[in-house]
Amino acid sequence: MKAMPVRMRAGRMREQRVQKSDFDGLTTQHAMNSTVTDEPSVPLALASASPRRRELLAYLGVPFRIIATDAEEHDHLPPPAIVAALPPLALPLFDHPTLRAWRKAHAACASAPDSVIIGADTIVALEGDVLNKPVDPDDARRMLRRLSGKTHTVYTGLAVIDARRTDALPLFDLVASQVTIDTLSDADIAAYVATGEPLDKAGAYGIQDLGGRLVRSVVGSYTCVVGLPLVATWRLLRAAGMTGLRDPAEGYRRWLRDRGKEIPPCPPTLP
Numbered sequence: 001m002k003a004m005p006v007r008m009r010a011g012r013m014r015e016q017r018v019q020k021s022d023f024d025g026l027t028t029q030h031a032m033n034s035t036v037t038d039e040p041s042v043p044l045a046l047a048s049a050s051p052r053r054r055e056l057l058a059y060l061g062v063p064f065r066i067i068a069t070d071a072e073e074h075d076h077l078p079p080p081a082i083v084a085a086l087p088p089l090a091l092p093l094f095d096h097p098t099l100r101a102w103r104k105a106h107a108a109c110a111s112a113p114d115s116v117i118i119g120a121d122t123i124v125a126l127e128g129d130v131l132n133k134p135v136d137p138d139d140a141r142r143m144l145r146r147l148s149g150k151t152h153t154v155y156t157g158l159a160v161i162d163a164r165r166t167d168a169l170p171l172f173d174l175v176a177s178q179v180t181i182d183t184l185s186d187a188d189i190a191a192y193v194a195t196g197e198p199l200d201k202a203g204a205y206g207i208q209d210l211g212g213r214l215v216r217s218v219v220g221s222y223t224c225v226v227g228l229p230l231v232a233t234w235r236l237l238r239a240a241g242m243t244g245l246r247d248p249a250e251g252y253r254r255w256l257r258d259r260g261k262e263i264p265p266c267p268p269t270l271p
């Protein structure tokens with residue numbers, strides 16, 4: 001992305017605008033030519049610093065701005081109405097990805113009072129434990145040793161808030177995909193961790209990059225694993241009244257094509 005002035009706000013909030021002329025990296029040419037289709041009916045904001053989320057959301061074809069917060073680190077109790085509306089999940093409330101997504105979207109409201117705001121959060125769950133982002137390479141090696149040869153669940157929670165109507169309940173979703181990791185030797189793990197790729201990823205792997213080589217199968221949404229399930233995102237944004245969005249299956253195909261990837265067999269792997 002062309003460096004845009006980043007406005008600092010209280011509470012470590014950063015803001016950028018993503019629009020037609022504003023894509024970078026791997027998909028610059030494709031994104032500029034084919035990603036943004038229309039002006040949205042309501043301004044859209046993504047409450048996330050994740051480059052994966054920014055990239056995937058762009059494939060739904062509407063411009064948006066980015067507001068990154070440190071809200072997921074907050075642990076204050078949310079309002080009871082929010083807790084009651086969360087999709088059921090047999091994990092501690094503090095780890096609930098939809099609650100964490102809500103914390104991000106909620107924290108961004110003051111910066112985008114005219115917008116629909118989407119937050120997302122991804123965790124890896126294995127045998128009742130939650131694996132977040134590793135704190136260091138040792139932690140990444142430990143996580144990958146645990147995931148080796150097993151099937152785990154990747155959950156991505158979504159929260160959409162219309163900041164113009166803060167009295168209304170947010171829209172929530174929780175998407176789960178089953179990922180099976182190959183049996184990995186210590187040398188495989190060491191080589192992968194040495195790439196540095198695992199450090200900013202839940203569960204210490206990135207399926208969309210080199211980590212894809214560690215994965216034997218995905219059952220469910222592929223983009224849930226990457227951090228932003230496109231079909232569920234599309235559905236929530238439509239429910240929030242947004243128009244001009246590209247069909248998510250088409251966005252997924254374009255994203256795969258621009259990354260030079262084959263379309264995984266469908267089903268069991270879906271957008």
Ligand SMILES: Cc1cn([C@H]2C[C@H](O)[C@@H](COP(=O)(O)OP(=O)(O)OP(=O)(O)O)O2)c(=O)[nH]c1=O
Binds near residue numbers: 050072154202
């Ligand atoms: C399992 C997996 C996770 N991930 C990423 C998605 C998320 O960016 C990250 C999980 O951390 P999150 O806390 O969900 O997100 P984040 O800290 O990157 O961004 P923000 O809080 O600002 O929204 O792991 C992949 O990129 N590929 C994968 O295969």
